[in-house]
Amino acid sequence: SIRMLNKDYQHPKLGPFVQAAPVLENPFTSDPILPRALKRLLPNSEYNSVATDLSNFGQRIVKEVDALGLLAERDPPRLEQFDAWGNRVDNLIVTPAWDKLKGIAAEEGLIAIGYDKSRSAEARRIHQFAKLYLFHPSSGLVTCPLAMTDGAAKTISELNLGDKFPDLKEAYNRLTSRDPKHAWTSGQWMTEKAGGSDVGGGCDTYAVPVDEVNHKLSGYKWFSSAIDADMTLTLARTVQDGKAVSGSRGLSLFFLRLRDQATGKLNGIQMLKLKNKLGTKQLPTAELLLDGVNALKVSAEGRGVPSIANMLNITRVHNAVASASSIRRVVSLARDWSTRRVAFGNKLVDWPLHLATLANLEILARGTLLFTLESARLLGRFESGEASAEEIALLRLITPILKLHTGKVCVPAISEGIECFGGQGYIEDTGIPGIMRDAQVTAIWEGTTNVLSLDILRVFKTTKFAAFEAFVNRISGIVTKAKSGQNEKVVQAGTSLEKAFTQLVSTLKAAQKDPQFPANLQRGARDIGISMGNVYTGALLVEFAAHAEATPVDADVASRYCVEQQLLTVSAASFDATRNDVEKNIIFENYGK
Ligand code: UCC
Ligand code: FAD
Numbered sequence: 226s227i228r229m230l231n232k233d234y235q236h237p238k239l240g241p242f243v244q245a246a247p248v249l250e251n252p253f254t255s256d257p258i259l260p261r262a263l264k265r266l267l268p269n270s271e272y273n274s275v276a277t278d279l280s281n282f283g284q285r286i287v288k289e290v291d292a293l294g295l296l297a298e299r300d301p302p303r304l305e306q307f308d309a310w311g312n313r314v315d316n317l318i319v320t321p322a323w324d325k326l327k328g329i330a331a332e333e334g335l336i337a338i339g340y341d342k343s344r345s346a347e348a349r350r351i352h353q354f355a356k357l358y359l360f361h362p363s364s365g366l367v368t369c370p371l372a373m374t375d376g377a378a379k380t381i382s383e384l385n386l387g388d389k390f391p392d393l394k395e396a397y398n399r400l401t402s403r404d405p406k407h408a409w410t411s412g413q414w415m416t417e418k419a420g421g422s423d424v425g426g427g428c429d430t431y432a433v434p435v436d437e438v439n440h441k442l443s444g445y446k447w448f449s450s451a452i453d454a455d456m457t458l459t460l461a462r463t464v465q466d467g468k469a470v471s472g473s474r475g476l477s478l479f480f481l482r483l484r485d486q487a488t489g490k491l492n493g494i495q496m497l498k499l500k501n502k503l504g505t506k507q508l509p510t511a512e513l514l515l516d517g518v519n520a521l522k523v524s525a526e527g528r529g530v531p532s533i534a535n536m537l538n539i540t541r542v543h544n545a546v547a548s549a550s551s552i553r554r555v556v557s558l559a560r561d562w563s564t565r566r567v568a569f570g571n572k573l574v575d576w577p578l579h580l581a582t583l584a585n586l587e588i589l590a591r592g593t594l595l596f597t598l599e600s601a602r603l604l605g606r607f608e609s610g611e612a613s614a615e616e617i618a619l620l621r622l623i624t625p626i627l628k629l630h631t632g633k634v635c636v637p638a639i640s641e642g643i644e645c646f647g648g649q650g651y652i653e654d655t656g657i658p659g660i661m662r663d664a665q666v667t668a669i670w671e672g673t674t675n676v677l678s679l680d681i682l683r684v685f686k687t688t689k690f691a692a693f694e695a696f697v698n699r700i701s702g703i704v705t706k707a708k709s710g711q712n713e714k715v716v717q718a719g720t721s722l723e724k725a726f727t728q729l730v731s732t733l734k735a736a737q738k739d740p741q742f743p744a745n746l747q748r749g750a751r752d753i754g755i756s757m758g759n760v761y762t763g764a765l766l767v768e769f770a771a772h773a774e775a776t777p778v779d780a781d782v783a784s785r786y787c788v789e790q791q792l793l794t795v796s797a798a799s800f801d802a803t804r805n806d807v808e809k810n811i812i813f814e815n816y817g818k
Contacts, residue, residue: 264276294326334403336371336378345609349605373451379536380478442493458536497512504663547663549597555586563583584785615694618691619696622696715770718787719787726760749795752794760793
């Protein structure tokens, strides 16, 4: 038809059209499965109060927290090293929004809930991680110091030195406090210039003893996040008779306060530089020079790595919460947007192709949430003292798998989610691009994908495959239950899952028979980790769908995940050492020419 030029077309060039923005819904009540998942995991008495708390917090996120999170990204931290008169001041300036978010985190008990001894350990960890799942995408990355704070509280409680070390007792109380004025956050200083994965090879920080406990630390910490922290745990080599032991067996664990209590001055620490990062711009990450820092040795000599591993195993679950909840956030916004945006005469939600794109993301969001809650449940069981040896081994095994799986799947998922908004997804004022930038780091820090894959092999070895048996039993239990049910789709999903799972087990058993075992597993470690992550996630979706109160959608989700997807990347080729040379040739063709 021909458009006639009448007064409707005589408007200023900006035009009358205004696009309705996507609306952030209450992240608890609008989540398709979180309330139901919690109802199944928690006793009724716990569920009701947890649901009320999460629903209220969800409202607070929409009304207050999300805006603060955006402010924190827009007003990143700055470092003023010198004052106008040339005095070295190392003044870290953070936006008031960052401090406000830290206060809200304490007030809402985001760490305290996990340590509330009046409740069962299982309930409190599930509650805590569910709450962090709501918080993370709006938190302005305050969840990073929270992760380290939780890890430090856990490490201190495992060290069990409170009576001998009043400083540690005070630290524990403050790290787990709900009072914003009293609460502390912690850092975690492990990475140095020569190595962040190979901490034992890279650590060039030395501890000169003052007495048995007190030490002076000197070194250079290359990546130190959230340096507005009150304390940190760090690694250093004790110098004895002018010598220090090399490698990871030479490392001990140290506790230090960042500032002198009386003067507020930095404790022998110089803030050399704030890192200029791809994302996590809200977070002050610095290069620190340690020049005679007063620190307490809190592990046995040479037991620094296994001691700080307590921290790693907690921060890795927090990391998974971050990856999983970022997928949820982008999917939740994209779902809402699909009902508001019109293209080619239809709302996006009415285009089957757009729906198919969103559905695939929704399946990933559900899977990563269930996997994260599984780990919170097992962590709680472990801390309750009631976990079986099998559950303990399973927790140890799935922690690196969970971290690597969620870190790896979140980046392409969020990228796809951003594309759902078209050009608007690329525009900073919408707050959407930051989700992508911040997600990329979850595959890197707290152990890269390869390093975590190698940790899986470490668990196989240290548990003499008992952890693998625990994995086999957990998945087999789910398969058996699913296949004995009445729902055809769930039976089909269970059958598909069983096929992939059986193939995974037989591939690993065959690799075990190789004369080069266990060295031969190395090159296939990533395939093992990714395959186990896919299988575990699929199993949890099947378990969810096989529940008596499941909805038909749950069965569809499980079926899509297990029947329509390739769950395994591992095969005999993963362990074939003859591929090493081929790969080298593929990579280095024309290199240096
Ligand atoms: O990136 C960082 C902070 C970022 C900010 C926080 C974000 C949190 C999420 C926020 C969400 C918003 S902090 C830096 C993180 N760095 C890493 O993750 C290091 C990565 N590298 C590794 O994980 C390596 O595997 C190492 C450093 C742990 C490997 O050490 P070794 O010494 O070479 O390995 P060994 O010799 O195998 O292990 C030494 C001991 C052994 O125990 P023993 O001596 O009793 O035989 C191991 O079994 O440590 C034990 N061990 C563990 N135990 C090693 N790893 C673990 C573990 N994960 N759990 C228990
Ligand atoms: P490298 O160890 O050099 O690794 C480079 C690559 O080699 C990676 O892809 C890795 O997977 C691969 N690789 C290494 N070894 C092997 C192997 N044996 N087999 C196969 N592949 C291998 N650290 C802290 O201690 N505290 C912090 O607060 C902190 N904050 C951070 C904040 C940000 C934003 C970032 C980006 C990093 C932070 N880090 C922090 C550092 C982080 O933990 C390390 O960067 C990370 O552990 C990797 O170490 P690296 O950078 O030395 O990489």
